[in-house]
Amino acid sequence: MNARWLRLTALLSIPMLWLVVLYLGSIAVLLVSAFWSLDGFTGRVVQVYTLGNLQQLFVDPLYGTVALRTIGVALAVTVIDAVIAIPIALFMSKVAQPVARTALVVAVTTPLWASYLVKAYAWRVLLAPNGPVAWMTGGHSPGYGLAATIITLSFLWLPYMIIPVFAGFDRVPDSLFEASFDLGAGAWRTLRSVVLPLVFPAVAAGSIFTFSLTLGDYIAVGIVGGKTQLMANVIYGQLVTANDQPMAAALSLIPLAAIILYLLAMRRTGALENV
Amino acid sequence: MRKITTRWGLAAAAVVAATVLLAGCSTATTTGGTTQAVPKVPMLKKLGAGEGQLNLIAWAGYAEDGTNDKTVDWVHPFEQQTGCQVHTTIGNTSDEMVQLMRSGQYDGVSASGDATLRLVYGGDVAPVNTSLVPNYATISDFLKKKSWNSVGGQMYGIPHGWGANxxxxxxxxxxxxxxxxxxxxxxxxxxxxxxxxxxxxxxxxxxxxxxxxxxxxxxxxxxxxxxxxxxxxxxxxxxxxxxxxxxxxxxxxxxxxxxxxxxxxxxxxxxxxxxxxxxxxxxxxxxxxxxxxATGWSDTWMVSAKAKHPNCMYEWMNWITSPKVNAQVAEWFGEAPAQTLACDQTSDKNFCTTYHALDASYAAQIHYWTTPxxxxxxxxxxxxxxxxxxxxxxxxxxxx
The missing domain is CATH 3.40.190.10 (Periplasmic binding protein-like II)
Structure with a gap:
């Protein structure tokens, strides 16, 4: 009994240390520093309790606007990725031959090998006013801005959606498709009533990646977003430009709250139980 | 479902506990108040042997090692001469530089006037012993002991160059x-x-x-x-x-x-x-x-208060303000060199005239970046x- 405990402790101590001390600890530091303030001249943090920063979040209309814009972008990216990922994952899992399937899995994950910056700058070139997209569409490139940001982020996070959805489809037995067809349902009905409910948890799992990664992004928007700023840019601005860590911490509470609400919403759908 | 709830509850409890703990610590170490006194940071008294390494934060174009243009390289000759291996981090804005300097991982920075005083009053940089930098003697007088690079007559850096946006x-x-x-x-x-x-x-x-x-x-x-x-x-x-x-x-x-x-x-x-x-x-x-x-900049090389390689940093400040190197930097970057003798070393003989390098009254007309x-x-x-x-x-x- 004792030896078992010892083994278990030895096995779990490092992950627990990481989780509690480093991860939860850093979030705690964040929460605490949101209640501090800044010495305007030297830029040193003054460790005196104040609600000023949190108040500022509600008083200043800028933060509300940017927060809504950011959540809108995150939702748009999530929806676009889901719409693209579902047919691709269905094809990979149920239609493609084993060789083609392996090739597709490799193809989907290959972009993850390339540097984030390279991919973002590639989109900058693609979306340039005189770039390839403009040339192919006869001058209808969206240019740099919000649309370009959504396109680029959708591309960047697509593998994180496809892989869970692919795994989700893989877990749906082929016999369910056959049973549905035998009972007279068409392809569309089978997809809607049998397959989608079964893969929904996988889509939800993927959406957590796409949603949260988008909320935290500030580099892609800097490269293709024109003058658009998202929540993370404002946080970066407060942290690096203003060197105002307390305000940055207070602002970080917005995406933190958004993520927690999103996870709770996902849990209500029951999606998290089968992941 | 039940298990998940418990886990979330535990996590929340841990965060709250840690918050309370930290808040407890913080009240004990509260400094409070806003004083504008300059923190006391010791100045280097005597130059020792180089430490073999040097970590710099620089504006793009200030520490060229030949990667952008093969003929533009004053980092490698410095390394050969002093044995200090240079690692440069490019700072894109003054704010980024201040932030990087606060990390304490760098030996020095090429700071503009909108960063210098924040660094001085933040205790992030040390006063500079100009007698250990021989080339300082011949730097333009109108750049010495200015509001953006000194406090109370004590220099906090070595002027590098200046120009207009x-x-x-x-x-x-x-x-x-x-x-x-x-x-x-x-x-x-x-x-x-x-x-x-x-x-x-x-x-x-x-x-x-x-x-x-x-x-x-x-x-x-x-x-x-x-x-x-x-x-x-x-x-x-x-x-x-x-x-x-x-x-x-x-x-x-x-x-x-x-x-x-x-x-x-x-x-x-x-x-x-x-x-x-x-x-x-x-x-x-x-x-x-x-x-x-125009607005403009007047840049100063400063030594970090936490420099791990202060001797190499002093070597660097003397190197970058030496007539030949200062002329090279100035011509590459497109600014007026701080070093008066650099004007004899430029490849374009009219360079210093074009940039009004020795013209104190012209320099006075530029509105140099300053921290509001x-x-x-x-x-x-x-x-x-x-x-x-x-x-x-x-x-x-x-x-x-």
């Missing part, structure tokens, strides 16, 4: 050639969507300088000493400009790329960026110093000015 434009699109900053403010309409501006709160000073010359009724005396009302006027001007701005730049490669791809045709720049665009030869650009004058403070920096003795924090918030409002 210029207006860059693509002459095939922008014609006639602009002579006023109005081309990027009130009269930027024709280039809507293709105007650029520097993405930093300090750019507010450019708008303030323009207003200082065009709207005297506002009573702006110094673009870095703005009352709330004057700041609001500058913000209004910049918000109007923002409608015509396609992109802001803070990363110099982004401006190079934006001009080369044609997405930007006019905007504020540094000479080094214009040089890079010209040397790529994809598009032609011209620069002009507009009639209103509550105590107005215009020397009026008033203290109703807006602080840098207010500028940062204003800048975020402008971008929307």
């Amino acid at each position: 210029l207006l860059m434009y693509n002459p095939s699109v922008v014609s006639p050639a602009p002579t006023s900053w109005s081309a990027v403010f009130d009269k930027s309409g024709p280039y809507a969507g293709k105007v650029t501006a520097y993405d930093s709160p300090i750019y507010i000073a450019d708008a303030a300088l323009y207003l200082m010359k065009t709207q005297p009724s506002l009573g702006i005396k110094d673009p870095y000493a703005l009352t709330s009302k004057q700041l609001a006027a500058a913000v209004t001007l910049l918000k109007a400009q923002s409608k015509n701005v396609g992109e802001y730049w803070s990363d110099y490669t982004k401006e190079v790329q934006a001009f080369e791809s044609g997405t930007t045709v006019i905007g504020t720049t540094w000479q080094v960026i214009a040089n890079l665009v010209q040397s790529d030869a994809k598009v032609k650009v011209d620069t002009v110093l507009p009639s209103e004058g 403070q509550k105590d107005c920096v215009d020397g009026s003795g008033k203290s109703d000015c807006t602080t840098y924090t207010q500028w940062v918030n204003a800048w975020q409002q402008i971008k929307g």
Whole structure:
């Protein structure tokens, strides 16, 4: 009994240390520093309790606007990725031959090998006013801005959606498709009533990646977003430009709250139980 | 479901517990108050042997090791001569540099005037013993013991070079050639969507300088000493400009790329960026110093208070201000060298004349980047000015 405990402790101590001390600890530091303030001249943090920063979040209309814009972008990216990922994952899992399937899995994950910056700058070139997209569409490139940001982020996070959805489809037995067809349902009905409910948890799992990664992004928007700023840019601005860590911490509470609400919403759908 | 709830509850409890714990610690170490005394940081008394390493934060173009242009390299000769291996981190903005310096992982920085005092008062840099830097003796007198590089007569760095922020434009699109900053403010309409501006709160000073010359009724005396009302006027001007701005730049490669791809045709720049665009030869650009004058920079090499390789840093400060190297840097970057003897070493014999390197009265006309403070920096003795924090918030409002 004792030896078992010892083994278990030895096995779990490092992950627990990481989780509690480093991860939860850093979030705690964040929460605490949101209640501090800044010495305007030297830029040193003054460790005196104040609600000023949190108040500022509600008083200043800028933060509300940017927060809504950011959540809108995150939702748009999530929806676009889901719409693209579902047919691709269905094809990979149920239609493609084993060789083609392996090739597709490799193809989907290959972009993850390339540097984030390279991919973002590639989109900058693609979306340039005189770039390839403009040339192919006869001058209808969206240019740099919000649309370009959504396109680029959708591309960047697509593998994180496809892989869970692919795994989700893989877990749906082929016999369910056959049973549905035998009972007279068409392809569309089978997809809607049998397959989608079964893969929904996988889509939800993927959406957590796409949603949260988008909320935290500030580099892609800097490269293709024109003058658009998202929540993370404002946080970066407060942290690096203003060197105002307390305000940055207070602002970080917005995406933190958004993520927690999103996870709770996902849990209500029951999606998290089968992941 | 049940298990998940418990787990979340535990996590929340852990966060709360840690918060309380930290809050407890913090009250014990509260310093409070806002004093503007300079923290005491010891100065190097005697030069020792080099430590073999040197970690620098520099503006792009200040520590070239031949990667951008094979012929432009003053880092390798330094390494050979002193044995100090140089690791350079490019700082894109002064704010980034201040942030990097606060990490304590660097030995020194090429700081502009909007960063220097923040570093000094933050206790992040050490006073510099100028007697250990022989080349300091022949640096232009009008750069010594200035408000942005010294406190109470004690130098906090070695002057490196100075210059003005210029207006860059693509002459095939922008014609006639602009002579006023109005081309990027009130009269930027024709280039809507293709105007650029520097993405930093300090750019507010450019708008303030323009207003200082065009709207005297506002009573702006110094673009870095703005009352709330004057700041609001500058913000209004910049918000109007923002409608015509396609992109802001803070990363110099982004401006190079934006001009080369044609997405930007006019905007504020540094000479080094214009040089890079010209040397790529994809598009032609011209620069002009507009009639209103310009904001500018005067850069100083400073030693970190936590430098792990202070001797190498002193070697570097002496190296970079030596006549030949200072001339090389100045010509590559496109600025006036701080070293007077550098003027004999430039490849273009008229270089120092072009950049007014030895002209103290010209240097006095540039409005050097300075950290805005509550105590107005215009020397009026008033203290109703807006602080840098207010500028940062204003800048975020402008971008929307």
